[in-house]
Amino acid sequence: MTFSIVIPTKNRPKELLRLFIAIINQTRPPDQVIIVDQSNPKNVIKKTIISKASKVNLELNYLHNEKINGLVQAKDYSISYNQCDYISFFDDDILIEKDYFLFIERAFKSFPGMIGANGVITNMPKKNGFKSFIFKLTHFGIFKDNRPKTIRSLNLDSDNPKNVNVLSGGLSTWKKQVFEKVNFDTKNKFHSYEDIEFSIRVEKIFPGAMFIIPKARLSHHHASLNRQSLLLRTQNDVIEVWMLFKKNKNFNLLGLDFLILILGLFFNSIFLNFRYRNLKFIKKFFSGFILGLNKNIIRK
Missing domain, CATH: 3.90.550.10 (Spore Coat Polysaccharide Biosynthesis Protein SpsA; Chain A)
Incomplete structure (x- = not known):
């Protein structure tokens, strides 16, 4: 071995x-x-x-x-x-x-x-x-x-x-x-x-x-170099949830797992908006939603 x-x-x-x-x-x-x-x-x-x-x-x-x-x-x-x-x-x-x-x-x-x-x-x-309850509530299905x-x-x-x-x-x-x-x-x-x-x-x-x-x-120890900013991650998480959903095409739950997680990410952007007093978090959520909606999955 x-x-x-x-x-x-x-x-x-x-x-x-x-x-x-x-x-x-x-x-x-x-x-x-x-x-x-x-x-x-x-x-x-x-x-x-x-x-x-x-x-x-x-x-x-x-x-x-x-x-x-x-x-x-x-x-x-x-x-x-x-x-x-x-x-x-x-x-x-x-x-x-x-x-x-x-x-x-x-x-x-x-x-x-x-x-x-x-x-x-x-x-x-x-x-x-x-937080543990919210995570479990929003992460099911795929x-x-x-x-x-x-x-x-x-x-x-x-x-x-x-x-x-x-x-x-x-x-x-x-x-x-x-x-x-x-x-x-x-x-x-x-x-x-x-x-x-x-x-x-x-x-x-x-x-x-x-x-x-x-x-x-x-x-x-989470080195800060090469790590996404919280603002950029707010956008990219939404894009990647779209990507994961499109790649797996699992409609057993009629897309409910996707919708609930997207909704959770939206409420998280609102929370971050108030926490940091920065409207860009909500803007990044919506820009991520549009980018993810339009993103094509490359299949091997």
């Missing part, structure tokens, strides 16, 4: 180095690390990373390519370089605990039917009961995401993984066989809903095979 780690990164050398040091200090180190670096030349730390990898005899592929456009394309680009049985994808601003891969490996050995897994983010902001409920119910000392219907892409580990059946969607450029979009297609082929591993823990 061998493991590779893919780290897409862009102009975050400090975060990349911090994560890489945590990786080489694992009690169960990976067998291969693939770094897909989209940085401008002054932020490339290839020599430093190669030096540290050579000291621990780690198989390293450091791929610097500024032409790669975005996270999804970087992940897709990495697949052909993978030499291992399992592939992990890590955002560059996370930090894994020392035994992370030890517990990931144990879980895959103990539960061979598992096709993909997440660890547990230890510094996740707590949602109040009202938008269903049981991660929040599952994470709240976890026993962090348990060796038993918990089933989820969506995995977080930036801290995910997959059997390589997944990518023989499911490809990353590099055409439509999902961002906020990329996790759900990819998981929907995995779930159709490998039902009930995605899990959260309670003892595999990490922290996410």
